[in-house]
Amino acid sequence: MVNLFIEFWHLTDPNVVWVLSGAILLGSSTGVLGSFLFFRKRSLIGDALAHAALPGVMSAFILFQTRDPFVILGGAIVSCFIGFFFIDYMVKHTKIKEDSALAIVLSLFFAIGIFELTYIQKLDIADKSGLDKILFGQAAALVQSDVIILGIAALLSLTIVVLFYDRLRLITLDRQFAQSLGINVPFYELLLTFAIVLSVVIGLQIFGVVLMAAALLFPVAAGRYWSDSLPCILMLCALFGAISGAASANISYLAPQMPTGPWMVVTLSLIFFISMCFAPNRGALMRYLRTTRNRNKTHDENLLRTFYVICERLSSYHESLAPEQVLSVRNMGTNALRKSIKRLLKHGMIERDNTLYRLTEKGLNEAEKITRYHRLWELYLTNRANIPAQMVHDSAENVEHVLTPELEHRISDELGTPVQDPHGRVIPSSDPFVGGIRS
Amino acid sequence: MTHELWILAIACLMGISCALVGALMVLRKMAMIGDALSHTVLLGLVLAFMITGSRSITVMFMGAILVGLITVFLTDFLNRMGKLQKDASIGIVFTFLFAVAVILISVYTGEIDIDQDHLLYGEIAFAPFDTIEWNGRDIGPRAFWMLLLVAIANLVFITVGYRYLQAIAFNASLAAALGMTVNLIHYALMTMVSLTTVSSFEAVGAILVVAMLVIPANTAYLISKSMYSMIILSVLFAIAASISGYYLAVWADASISAAIAMMAGFIFILVLVFFSPDSLLHRIKQSRPIQCP
Amino acid sequence: MNNPKLMQMAEKRKKTVLKVDSLTMHYHHKPVLSDVNFSIPEGKSVAIVGPNGAGKSTLLKGMMGLIPTASGKVSFFGEALKKKRLAVAYVPQREEIDWDFPINVFDVVLMGRYGKLSLFSRPNANDRAIVEQALEQVGMQEFSQRQISQLSGGQQQRVFLARALAQHASIYLMDEPFAGVDMATEKAIITLFRELQMAGKTIICVHHDLNTVPDYFDWALMVNARLIAAGPTEEVFTPDNLNKTYNGRLALLTEVTERLHKFG
Numbered sequence: 001m002v003n004l005f006i007e008f009w010h011l012t013d014p015n016v017v018w019v020l021s022g023a024i025l026l027g028s029s030t031g032v033l034g035s036f037l038f039f040r041k042r043s044l045i046g047d048a049l050a051h052a053a054l055p056g057v058m059s060a061f062i063l064f065q066t067r068d069p070f071v072i073l074g075g076a077i078v079s080c081f082i083g084f085f086f087i088d089y090m091v092k093h094t095k096i097k098e099d100s101a102l103a104i105v106l107s108l109f110f111a112i113g114i115f116e117l118t119y120i121q122k123l124d125i126a127d128k129s130g131l132d133k134i135l136f137g138q139a140a141a142l143v144q145s146d147v148i149i150l151g152i153a154a155l156l157s158l159t160i161v162v163l164f165y166d167r168l169r170l171i172t173l174d175r176q177f178a179q180s181l182g183i184n185v186p187f188y189e190l191l192l193t194f195a196i197v198l199s200v201v202i203g204l205q206i207f208g209v210v211l212m213a214a215a216l217l218f219p220v221a222a223g224r225y226w227s228d229s230l231p232c233i234l235m236l237c238a239l240f241g242a243i244s245g246a247a248s249a250n251i252s253y254l255a256p257q258m259p260t261g262p263w264m265v266v267t268l269s270l271i272f273f274i275s276m277c278f279a280p281n282r283g284a285l286m287r288y289l290r291t292t293r294n295r296n297k298t299h300d301e302n303l304l305r306t307f308y309v310i311c312e313r314l315s316s317y318h319e320s321l322a323p324e325q326v327l328s329v330r331n332m333g334t335n336a337l338r339k340s341i342k343r344l345l346k347h348g349m350i351e352r353d354n355t356l357y358r359l360t361e362k363g364l365n366e367a368e369k370i371t372r373y374h375r376l377w378e379l380y381l382t383n384r385a386n387i388p389a390q391m392v393h394d395s396a397e398n399v400e401h402v403l404t405p406e407l408e409h410r411i412s413d414e415l416g417t418p419v420q421d422p423h424g425r426v427i428p429s430s431d432p433f434v435g436g437i438r439s
Numbered sequence: 440m441t442h443e444l445w446i447l448a449i450a451c452l453m454g455i456s457c458a459l460v461g462a463l464m465v466l467r468k469m470a471m472i473g474d475a476l477s478h479t480v481l482l483g484l485v486l487a488f489m490i491t492g493s494r495s496i497t498v499m500f501m502g503a504i505l506v507g508l509i510t511v512f513l514t515d516f517l518n519r520m521g522k523l524q525k526d527a528s529i530g531i532v533f534t535f536l537f538a539v540a541v542i543l544i545s546v547y548t549g550e551i552d553i554d555q556d557h558l559l560y561g562e563i564a565f566a567p568f569d570t571i572e573w574n575g576r577d578i579g580p581r582a583f584w585m586l587l588l589v590a591i592a593n594l595v596f597i598t599v600g601y602r603y604l605q606a607i608a609f610n611a612s613l614a615a616a617l618g619m620t621v622n623l624i625h626y627a628l629m630t631m632v633s634l635t636t637v638s639s640f641e642a643v644g645a646i647l648v649v650a651m652l653v654i655p656a657n658t659a660y661l662i663s664k665s666m667y668s669m670i671i672l673s674v675l676f677a678i679a680a681s682i683s684g685y686y687l688a689v690w691a692d693a694s695i696s697a698a699i700a701m702m703a704g705f706i707f708i709l710v711l712v713f714f715s716p717d718s719l720l721h722r723i724k725q726s727r728p729i730q731c732p
Numbered sequence: 733m734n735n736p737k738l739m740q741m742a743e744k745r746k747k748t749v750l751k752v753d754s755l756t757m758h759y760h761h762k763p764v765l766s767d768v769n770f771s772i773p774e775g776k777s778v779a780i781v782g783p784n785g786a787g788k789s790t791l792l793k794g795m796m797g798l799i800p801t802a803s804g805k806v807s808f809f810g811e812a813l814k815k816k817r818l819a820v821a822y823v824p825q826r827e828e829i830d831w832d833f834p835i836n837v838f839d840v841v842l843m844g845r846y847g848k849l850s851l852f853s854r855p856n857a858n859d860r861a862i863v864e865q866a867l868e869q870v871g872m873q874e875f876s877q878r879q880i881s882q883l884s885g886g887q888q889q890r891v892f893l894a895r896a897l898a899q900h901a902s903i904y905l906m907d908e909p910f911a912g913v914d915m916a917t918e919k920a921i922i923t924l925f926r927e928l929q930m931a932g933k934t935i936i937c938v939h940h941d942l943n944t945v946p947d948y949f950d951w952a953l954m955v956n957a958r959l960i961a962a963g964p965t966e967e968v969f970t971p972d973n974l975n976k977t978y979n980g981r982l983a984l985l986t987e988v989t990e991r992l993h994k995f996g
Contacts, residue, residue, distance in 0.1 A: 043526045044471050094711065095832040095881075100657050103470035104707070107650035111700030114647075118694035136541065214534040221527050258545050265538035272531065276521050284520070294995050377988075385958050385985055386976075387767055391754065395767060402991040411984060466833065602846050609833050609843070612798050613895075616822040617847035618814075663834040664879055 001254060008253045016253065019139055022147035023245035026203050027215065027264075029154035031241025032161055032234050033199040034216025035223070036192060039172050043217045044099075045087070048106040049200050050212035052083025054113025057134060057204075062116060065125060069149045076201040083109050084193060110209070136259030137208030139252035150202045157195040161234075168192055169230060206248055208261030215241065218268035225279035244268045298401050299332070299340045301370050304349060305400070306330045307359050308367035317364055320356035368428040374400040375421035375428075376411050382422040383415060389422040445580055450685055450699060452586035453639045454651055454677030459593040460632050461652035462673045465660055466608040470653045471526075472511075475533035476629065477636045477648045479510040482540035484637060489543070496585055499637055507633030508626065510536065537645075585638035596631055597670065600624065605666050643696035650700035651677060658707040661715035676706055746773040748810075749903055749934045750795070755804030757787065757794045758993060764790045766989060768804070770953060770962040775932050777925050777948065779939040779965075782955035783978050788938040789825065789907055791955060796822050796905060808903065818847050821901035823892045825908050831881050837891050838876040841866055844898030866897040869927075871920055886917030893924065904928065906937045910944075922948055945969055957986060 011017050037043050053076040060075025061067070083105045090101040117132060133141055142150075161168065167188050171178045179185050200212060207215045223236035247267040248260045277284045306326050311317045323337060332340075341357065344350045349363035359367060377399045378392040387395075403411075412418070421427055464473045480503045487502025488494060510532055517528040597604065603624050606614040615621050632652070639648045659672035684699030691698070750772040757765040764787040772778055780788045793799045795806050797813050808816040821844070844866070845859040867873040870890040875883070880891065889909060896904055910918055925935055925948070939945060945952060945965060952969045954960040954977045961968040961977075 038524075038527060041524055041526055043524075043530050047474075047530065090711075094715065095661065096657055097465075097468050097470075097832075099468050099470040100465050100653060100660075103474050103649055103653040104657060104704070106474065107647065107653060107700060108704035108707075111647060111650055111697045111704065115688075115691075115693050115697035115701055118697065119691055122692050211534055211538055213530055214538070217527060217530045217534070221523060221531060224523075259541065262538035262541040262545075265534050266542065269531075269535045269538075282522070380984065385766075386960060387958070388769075391767060391769070394754075398992055399988055402988065402995045407984070407988065414984065468830075599852070602849070605835075606843055606846055609835065609840075610824065610829055612793075612796075612824050612828070613822065613843065615798055616796055616817070616820070617843075618817045619846075660834070664836065665834050665839065669834050 004254050005250070008250055015144070016249075018144050018147045019142050019252070020246060020249045022142055022150050023139055023206055023249040024242045025151050025154040025245070026199075026206055027241035027243070027245025027248075028238035029157045029241070030199045030203045030207075030212075030215040031219030031237035031239075031244075033157055033196045035220035035234060035237050036168065036172055037196065037216060038220040038224075044102055044213070045084075046196070046200065046216035047213035048087065048102040049080050049083060049197060050204065050209050051106045051113075052109040053077075053080045053201050053204060054134070054209050055079050055109050055116060056113075058113050058116035058120065058131070061131065062120065069146050073149065073153070073201060076204065077197055079109065080197045080201055081193075084197065113209075133208075133259075134204055135208050135210055137204070137206045137211070137248075137261035137264070138256075139206045139249045139260045140256040142205060146205065150205070153198050153202045157198045158238075160191060160195040164188065164191065206245065206260055207264050208259060211261040211265050214265045214268055215244070218265070218272050219244075222268070222272040222275040225275040225282040240268065240271050243271065294401075296340075296343065299336050300343055300349075301366075301401055302330060302332070302397075303337070303340045303344060304359075304363060304367040305370050305374065307350070307357075307363070308371050311359065318358060320353040320358040322356050370400050372428045373403040373408060375425060376408060376415070376418075377403070378421050378423070379415055379418055379427070380411050392422060445583060446695070447682060447685055449580065449582045449586060449642055450681035450695070451678050452583065452590050453642055454655065454681040454699070455674050456586055456590040456593050456635045457639060457648060457651035458655045458673035458677035459590070459597055459670065460628065460635050461656040462659065462666075462670045463597070463604055463608060463628060464632065464652060465656040466666065466669075471529060472514075472629075473632055473652045474649045475514070475529050476507055476510060476632050477640075477645050477652070478533045478537040479506050479540075480633055480636045480640060481645060482506050482536045482543075483633075484640070485540050485543050489547070496581070496588075500634060503633045503637035504630050506536070507629055507636075511626070511629050582638070582642045585641070589634050589638045593631055593635065596627070600627070601667075604628070608666070643699070647696040647700045650703055651680075654700070654703040654707050655680060658703075658710050661710055676703070680706060746775065748772065749774045749808065750936070751807045751810075752795065753805040753807075755791075755794060755806065756802045757790055757799065758802050764957065765794070765955070766958045766985070768955070768959045770959060772934060772936065772951065774934055775929055776951045777929055777935040777937070778951040778953060779937055779945050779949040780953045780955060781939055781942060781945060781977065782960075786956045786977075788955055792822075792905055792907055792936075792938055796820070798822075818899070819902045821896035821899040821904050823896050823904070823906040823909060826885065826888055826892070826911070829888075829892075831883075831888070833880065836877050836879055837867070837872060837883070838863060840880060840891050841894045841898050844895040847899060862898050862900070863894075866894040869897055869924065870894045884914070886913040889913050889917060890920065893921065897924075902933055904933060904935045906935070908938050908940060910937075911940060942974070957989075 007013075008016055011020070034043070034046060037046055056075035056077070056079025057072050058075075059079065060071050063075075064071050087098075087101045087105050090096040090104070091098050096104070120131060130138075130141060167178070167183060168191075170181075170183070171185055171188055171192075175185060196216075200216070203212055203215055219237040219240040220233065222240055223233040226236055227233050244264050244267040248264040251258065251263045252260045275283065278286070280286055303326065306329050307321060308317075310321060310325060310329060311319050323334075323341070326332070327334070327337065341350070344363065345352070345357075347362075348360055349366060350357045351360050374396045377396045378389075381387045381392040381395060382389050419427055419429075461473065464470055483502035483504075483506030484499055486506070487498050491498050513532045514525075514528045517523045517531060518525055521528070523531070603614070603619050606617065606619060607621055607624055611621055635652075636645075636648050639651065643651070655676035656669070656673040658676045659669045663669035663672055680703035681699050684702040685695055687702060688695040688698035748771045752768055752770050755765060755768040768791065780791060782788050790799060794801045795813075797806075806813065808820055813820065841863045842855055842859065845855055845862065849855065849859075864873065864876075867876055870893050872887065872890050872894060875887065875891075880888065883891065893906075893909065896906075909921060913921070928935060937949070939949070946969060949965055951963065952965050953962045954968065954973055956977045961973045
């Protein structure tokens with residue numbers, strides 16, 4: 001097995017090179033075109049279109065009795081378009097809903113295709129074997145002439161995307177706006193549909209009818225986790241599609257009797273799973289880390305503020321406090337308290353005094369800042385948002401952790417640089433020499 | 440009972456079961472979820488067989504229900520936690536699970552007697568040979584008994600839960616406002632669909648189950664005036680498709696299940712073009728677009 | 733009873749049918765409502781007003797438990813909705829309904845009786861009589877066998893009102909009942925409101941037409957991401973409050989709440 005693997009990647013066998021390039025091109029084009037379906041929330045139509053291509057392939061074979069790729073491709077494209085227009089008709093002109101329209105075309109066209117396939121298998125025609133490979137795909141069955149045609153078709157659909165990128169993007173994101181600008185929306189939609197149908201149809205030989213939808217869907221679903229910018233996502237789609245194409249070609253080489261389609265899906269699933277978990281910002285792992293970091297920040301800042309509040313009552317900021325005193329004012333788990341104290345010590349916000357703790361200069365500044373945020377927000381809510389004074393504390397408890405100096409300035413300006421909060425307490429000023437407990 | 444009669448009986452029972460739950464799926468706009476479930480149920484079958492080594496009806500039912508619920512759960516999970524849009528969540532979950540099933544089958548081809556292609560469209564012609572025994576007597580094909588059980592179960596489910604199913608299909612927020620546990624009923628329906636799929640599966644394969652779930656029901660949807668009549672009509676259309684499809688397949692010497700689905704489609708198009716209120720014929724007669732009075 | 737003081741005391745003694753405490757709601761990760769508090773006394777007709785996207789429908793759905801709330805409490809007659817479901821009728825926006833559904837007018841209204849039926853019981857003659865009565869009250873009895881897909885906007889609205897009536901509820905929550913209806917239907921709905929109020933029912937509507945608020949409603953809830961004012965129309969429906977509701981762009985509030993939500 002390992003030998004075969006290495007042999008494959010030496011790329012000495014010309015057939016390998018052809019199949020590999022074909023698969024890569026196919027993978028990228030379907031990945032890119034699939035994203036346009038994704039952003040219009042119509043990912044499942046890819047599935048319906050893939051199944052709709054089957055009767056075209058079979059009919060072409062029955063009519064022309066040849067496996068010539070042009071003929072097969074042509075048949076597939078025709079039946080795919082018929083399927084597309086049938087869906088469109090049902091949705092626009094009958095009470096049939098979109099999900100049903102998709103399922104009807106998917107299953108009906110597929111049934112017609114299967115009917116023809118089983119009929120063909122009983123006939124005595126040369127060349128009929130291997131037609132069923134189109135159900136699950138078989139990269140290994142590709143020959144050079146196939147690949148050339150597929151490659152050209154793939155390049156064609158990619159070219160359409162590149163040439164008309166701006167229009168297509170606008171139509172995908174805001175169709176009505178595009179229309180209002182006088183853009184010929186139906187024309188571009190038809191063009192896009194043509195490119196999608198083309199990608200679907202050429203992908204069939206490698207990915208198979210049944211699982212083709214995945215080649216359209218997974219790359220963009222994965223790419224979405226990495227970026228917000230459309231060009232970036234499209235490149236990722238091409239990349240992920242190419243990887244899955246290469247992997248499929250590889251696996252088909254290692255085990256020619258195995259269908260390629262399922263392995264394409266497994267490869268893409270892996271990519272998707274990794275993206276979902278580990279992508280920066282959107283990935284699950286990053287979100288988890290961020291949540292933990294924020295929770296710790298909340299605990300630490302709460303602790304600092306509690307120190308400040310107790311000190312304020314005692315009119316002296318150098319008071320050393322025991323953990324029990326803190327707990328009497330703020331409800332905190334003892335475990336959380338312990339961890340918070342450790343973190344604050346580490347950052348030099350508090351210092352030890354035998355068994356007690358007190359604020360450092362740095363800690364005092366920070367505590368004052370948080371308290372300022374808290375009380376400013378309370379004032380904002382009562383003055384501007386008409387919320388009664390007894391209700392503002394809870395909100396401020398949350399908001400104090402998310403304000404920034406810039407936001408603080410805006411709030412302060414809007415309130416006219418106030419001095420007192422709704423409960424009559426002093427709002428520590430940002431200038432350490434005015435107000436507060438140090439004057 | 441001759442083989443032909445068994446086949447017809449199995450085909451009709453399958454049509455009935457599928458039409459019953461299919462009508463509800465169509466009204467709830469969940470046709471593609473029905474498609475998803477019919478694919479993932481294969482994985483349930485394969486795993487159940489691999490783990491228990493048995494192909495008994497109970498084992499298969501359990502496998503199907505489990506995977507059906509997992510499908511729905513995973514789709515929801517991707518939607519909620521993965522922040523992925525609904526249509527993509529469905530697509531990802533079911534293609535993945537189905538791909539895994541196909542790989543397992545290819546890899547272990549010797550041990551599992553499900554042929555790759557046949558799992559897509561089944562081979563109902565062989566069903567009469569696959570009989571089961573009870574008390575030492577041969578009582579007929581497996582597929583027949585499975586489908587009979589499921590058809591009865593679906594019937595009971597719909598009869599008892601009719602009000603709830605109707606309320607949830609029509610206006611889920613009213614159902615919730617009236618205190619109906621929408622989630623419970625939803626999962627119950629998904630379970631019935633899984634059971635229906637797995638029992639139809641052996642006879643007609645994955646894709647064609649979808650056809651029978653969706654096409655007769657939509658045919659009825661075009662012309663029904665109540666959910667009750669829609670369900671009855673769905674069943675009738677399904678039976679018509681099953682019987683005519685069988686004879687078509689015999690004449691052409693092709694797949695029976697594919698033929699049944701094709702006939703279902705043919706009946707659908709017939710009704711769409713000639714008999715539905717917004718059909719082409721009607722519109723030409725009126726020579727103006729349909730409007731509300 | 734012309735003594736204003738006595739009248740005020742009588743008002744105060746009226747029981748609270750709906751009380752909302754510190755309700756906060758998010759929708760698709762955007763903060764929609766913050767810290768809403770109010771109490772509605774019995775027998776009032778209340779309009780919920782505010783600009784588009786201000787959270788009016790969300791407030792209604794949150795009270796009905798149709799959308800999860802981020803925090804806060806809602807009580808009907810002093811108890812959670814679960815215990816008082818049958819006392820509250822909900823009329824959704826017309827655009828949320830699938831008007832292609834195969835069902836006639838009578839059966840839609842009959843659904844209003846479903847809440848009172850247990851698992852195995854079926855609607856009886858009494859239920860059907862109540863449905864007929866509800867249809868008469870809204871003037872739709874001639875259409876009872878008609879498919880809902882064949883109704884006009886105003887007729888559709890009346891059918892939904894009839895369904896709420898058939899529930900024999902004490903509180904009616906309605907989402908834009910006057911949107912897109914003809915004059916005749918509007919008048920019919922107002923007459924219906926008056927009848928309901930005379931019978932001691934409470935009506936709470938999301939309403940979009942400011943001009944008609946003082947004529948149609950006793951009370952107003954003015955909402956724009958938070959509660960601006962709540963109370964009798966004469967008192968709270970003032971130019972000042974209207975200004976705050978429709979022009980008060982609390983950019984800071986929205987921005988901060990959004991940061992808060994991202995912070996988790």
